[in-house]
Amino acid sequence: MKIIFLVLLALPIAQLDATKSGTSDQATIVECPGRTVPQIRTEASESEISLLFYYVSWASEARQARLVYNGMAHYYQEYAFFGAIDCWHLQCNCSRTLMPAPGVAGAGGYPDKWPTLIVRYGQKQLLQYQGAWSFEELARFMNNLLQPLDRAHSSQDLAAIRKHSDAVVLGLLDSPDDKAYKLYLAAGLRWLELDPERNIRFTVNFGNSARKMLKSSEAKLPQFVVIDSRNGVHTFNGTSGLWKTMDILRWVRSTLKNMSLFSNGYGTPMTIAMKARHVPVLAMGVRMNQYHHASVMGDEMANAQKKQSEECEDYWKQMQEQSEDSPSSLMQVPMELYRDSDSEQPRSCYPVWSKNKAVLKNYYRINRYLNHLWRQYSHQNHPRYQNVPHLLRLHSRNLCLAHSQHGTPAIKIGIAKMVTKYGQLIWQHSTEHAAHNRSLGVVIFDSVKYRDYLHQLGIQQHHQQVQVFILDAAEESLYVMPQQHTFSYVALKDFIRQFYARTLPRTHKNAPAMIDSGFSKKYNRQMLLQALQRPNATNVVLMHRPDCALSAVLSQAFLQVSALLSSPEVHFVRFDSQSNDLPWELAMPITPSLIVFPQAKTAESVVFPTDVRIDVQSVFAFVIAQLEPEQQVRSVLTSCRRRMRNVRSCLDFARNLVLQHVSQYLKFWEIYERERDDILSHLKEFNNLHMSIESSIRL
Numbered sequence: 001m002k003i004i005f006l007v008l009l010a011l012p013i014a015q016l017d018a019t020k021s022g023t024s025d026q027a028t029i030v031e032c033p034g035r036t037v038p039q040i041r042t043e044a045s046e047s048e049i050s051l052l053f054y055y056v057s058w059a060s061e062a063r064q065a066r067l068v069y070n071g072m073a074h075y076y077q078e079y080a081f082f083g084a085i086d087c088w089h090l091q092c093n094c095s096r097t098l099m100p101a102p103g104v105a106g107a108g109g110y111p112d113k114w115p116t117l118i119v120r121y122g123q124k125q126l127l128q129y130q131g132a133w134s135f136e137e138l139a140r141f142m143n144n145l146l147q148p149l150d151r152a153h154s155s156q157d158l159a160a161i162r163k164h165s166d167a168v169v170l171g172l173l174d175s176p177d178d179k180a181y182k183l184y185l186a187a188g189l190r191w192l193e194l195d196p197e198r199n200i201r202f203t204v205n206f207g208n209s210a211r212k213m214l215k216s217s218e219a220k221l222p223q224f225v226v227i228d229s230r231n232g233v234h235t236f237n238g239t240s241g242l243w244k245t246m247d248i249l250r251w252v253r254s255t256l257k258n259m260s261l262f263s264n265g266y267g268t269p270m271t272i273a274m275k276a277r278h279v280p281v282l283a284m285g286v287r288m289n290q291y292h293h294a295s296v297m298g299d300e301m302a303n304a305q306k307k308q309s310e311e312c313e314d315y316w317k318q319m320q321e322q323s324e325d326s327p328s329s330l331m332q333v334p335m336e337l338y339r340d341s342d343s344e345q346p347r348s349c350y351p352v353w354s355k356n357k358a359v360l361k362n363y364y365r366i367n368r369y370l371n372h373l374w375r376q377y378s379h380q381n382h383p384r385y386q387n388v389p390h391l392l393r394l395h396s397r398n399l400c401l402a403h404s405q406h407g408t409p410a411i412k413i414g415i416a417k418m419v420t421k422y423g424q425l426i427w428q429h430s431t432e433h434a435a436h437n438r439s440l441g442v443v444i445f446d447s448v449k450y451r452d453y454l455h456q457l458g459i460q461q462h463h464q465q466v467q468v469f470i471l472d473a474a475e476e477s478l479y480v481m482p483q484q485h486t487f488s489y490v491a492l493k494d495f496i497r498q499f500y501a502r503t504l505p506r507t508h509k510n511a512p513a514m515i516d517s518g519f520s521k522k523y524n525r526q527m528l529l530q531a532l533q534r535p536n537a538t539n540v541v542l543m544h545r546p547d548c549a550l551s552a553v554l555s556q557a558f559l560q561v562s563a564l565l566s567s568p569e570v571h572f573v574r575f576d577s578q579s580n581d582l583p584w585e586l587a588m589p590i591t592p593s594l595i596v597f598p599q600a601k602t603a604e605s606v607v608f609p610t611d612v613r614i615d616v617q618s619v620f621a622f623v624i625a626q627l628e629p630e631q632q633v634r635s636v637l638t639s640c641r642r643r644m645r646n647v648r649s650c651l652d653f654a655r656n657l658v659l660q661h662v663s664q665y666l667k668f669w670e671i672y673e674r675e676r677d678d679i680l681s682h683l684k685e686f687n688n689l690h691m692s693i694e695s696s697i698r699l
C-alpha cells in the first residue's frame with residue numbers, strides 16, 4: 001500500500017486533470033507483433049504494476065478473453081502497464097514466461113494454458129491470474145491488486161471484515177516501515193494467485209491499536225493470526241526476523257487446508273462434492289450475471305461488456321456533475337498556504353506561487369484520497385478537507401465495474417453465513433432424530449454457469465432466481481426445495497426444518513419407462529431395482545451413456561448377443577446411467593459397464609473385464625460363462641436355432657458342452673453320495689437336452 005501511495009504521487013498533474021473528463025476511448029496496450037517480447041518486458045519492468053496477456057489468435061476462448069482484457073485496460077490504464085503478446089506469431093517468443101520446472105531438460109517456461117495473464121508488482125513480485133475470464137472478475141482482481149490488504153482499526157472493523165469472508169489473516173505490526181510489513185504485503189499479493197476473489201482476507205493493524213486487539217499494551221509485535229469461519233484462532237510461530245514470505249503462505253495454506261469443509265463462500269460443484277463427503281450440503285444455485293457466464297459469441301460478449309461499461313460511465317458522469325454543482329465538494333487547500341507570513345493577502349498572483357499552488361493542490365487531492373482508503377498513511381486532516389471529488393469518483397467507478405447487480409463475493413459469503421446461522425439454530429432446536437442430524441454446509445454457486453450440473457442431478461430449472469437443494473451423501477439422498485416464483489427466507493427455513501424432521505421426499509433421477517425394443521429392454525431406475533429385488537431370470541445389464549462413444553461400441557455387440565441368447569430365463573437390459581441414478585452399491589465408476597446378475601445368486605454379480613476386447617464373440621462367451629450349466633446349454637441351443645449360418649457347428653458346440661457337464665456331474669456322483677438325488681435330476685435334464693440336440697442335428 002505504501003507503493004501505491006508513491007505511484008499516485010508520481011502521476012503528473014496534467015494526467016490527473018485529464019482524467020476528470022473520463023479515460024480515453026482507446027486503451028494503450030503495447031502489443032507483439034509490433035514490438036518484440038524483450039522490448040515489451042523491459043518497458044513493463046519500468047512500471048510499478050504491469051500486466052502481460054499471453055494468448056494465441058486461433059483459440060476462441062483467448063479471443064473472448066482479449067475483449068475482456070481490452071475493456072479492463074480502458075479503465076485501469078492509469079494504474080498499470082498493459083501488454084498483449086500473440087504467442088502464435090513468429091515474431092513473438094513466449095519463452096521464460098513462467099519459471100521452468102526444476103530438473104526438466106529443455107523446459108523454457110512457456111505458458112501452460114491460453115490465455116495466461118502474468119502480473120508484475122514492483123521488481124520482485126510475480127503472480128499469475130487464475131480467476132475466471134469475465135469483466136467483473138478481472139476488474140475485481142485488479143481492485144484487489146491495488147488494495148491487497150484491509151485495514152482494521154479496531155475489533156469492530158475486524159468483525160465487519162469477518163462477516164463477509166471465509167477467513168481472516170490478521171497481521172499485527174509496529175509500523176508500515178518495518179520489514180515484517182513488506183513481507184506480509186508480499187504474502188497478501190501472492191495469495192491472490194491462489195484466491196483471486198479474496199474470499200480469505202489479509203488484514204493489517206499497527207502500533208497501539210494492534211496491541212489493543214491483543215488486549216495487552218506490552219504485547220510483542222509483529223504477530224500473525226488466522227481466524228477461521230468457526231472462530232478458531234491460529235497463531236504463526238515463526239521466529240521473528242528469520243521467516244520469509246513463503247513461510248507465511250505455507251502457514252496460511254496448512255492452517256486453512258481443511259477449512260473448505262466449513263467455509264461459507266460461494267463456489268463450484270467441486271466445492272459441493274468436497275463438503276458432501278463430511279456433512280450434508282445446502283446448495284443454493286443463483287442466476288448470476290448472465291452476460292459473463294453464458295457461452296456466447298464474441299460480438300455478444302463485447303456488447304454485454306459495452307453495456308456494463310456504459311452504465312458505469314453514466315454513473316461516474318452523474319457523480320461528477322453532482323460534485324461540480326456542490327460547492328462543498330470543491331478542492332480546498334489550507335488557507336495558511338496561500339498567505340504570506342507578513343501579509344494577509346493571498347500570494348496566488350505570483351507565477352511561481354501559482355505553480356506551487358497547483359502542486360500543493362495535487363498533493364492534497366491525493367493525500368485525501370489515500371486518507372479515505374488507507375487512513376494509517378495520512379496525517380490527521382481537518383474535517384472540512386475530507387472530500388476528494390476527482391479521485392473518489394474514479395474509485396467509485398472502479399468499484400462499479402467490479403460489482404454486478406447480484407453483488408460481490410463478499411456479499412455472497414455474507415448470505416451464506418446467514419443461511420448457515422439459520423441451519424445451526426434449527427439444528428440445535430430440532431428434537432426429532434437429534435442424535436442422527438448433523439450441521440449443514442452451505443455453498444452458493446452460479447446456476448447459469450453450472451446448469452449442466454443441475455441437469456445431471458435431475459433438477460429441472462424453470463427460470464427461478466434461486467434453486468435450493470440439500471445433498472446428503474451419507475444417506476444417498478437429494479432433497480429439492482419446491483419451486484417458487486419468488487425466493488423467500490421463510491420458505492428456506494421451513495425447508496431446513498423439514499430436513500431435520502426427516503419429512504422431505506427424496507429426489508431421484510428416474511427416466512420415463514421405456515417400451516421393450518426387440519430382444520433387449522430399456523429399464524429406468526425403478527424398473528431395474530424391482531427386477532433385481534425379485535429376480536425371475538438372469539439379468540444381463542448394459543449401463544451406458546448416450547454421449548459416450550465407447551458405449552456405442554459395446555452396445556452394438558450387446559444387441560447382437562441379445563438377439564442370440566435372449567429368452568424367458570435370460571433378460572437383456574439397457575440402462576441409461578445419465579438419465580437415471582442408482583444406489584452406491586450398484587453405481588459403476590466406469591462407463592460403459594456390462595454386468596450379469598445370476599438368477600440364483602443376484603448378489604454375486606460379475607462385471608465384463610475392462611482388459612478384454614469388445615466384440616460379439618467376447619461378450620457371448622462372457623454371458624454364457626456366468627449362467628448355470630443347464631442355462632448354458634439351453635441358451636446355446638436357442639442361439640443355434642436363431643442362426644442363419646454355421647448352424648451345424650453351433651449344434652456341435654452345444655453337444656460338446658453337454659458332454660463336458662455330464663462328465664463333471666459323474667465325478668460329483670462319485671464324491672458326494674448324499675447329493676446323488678440332485679445330481680441325478682441334473683443328469684436327466686442333460687439327457688433331455690442331448691436328445692433335443694441330436695434330433696436337431698439329424699434334421
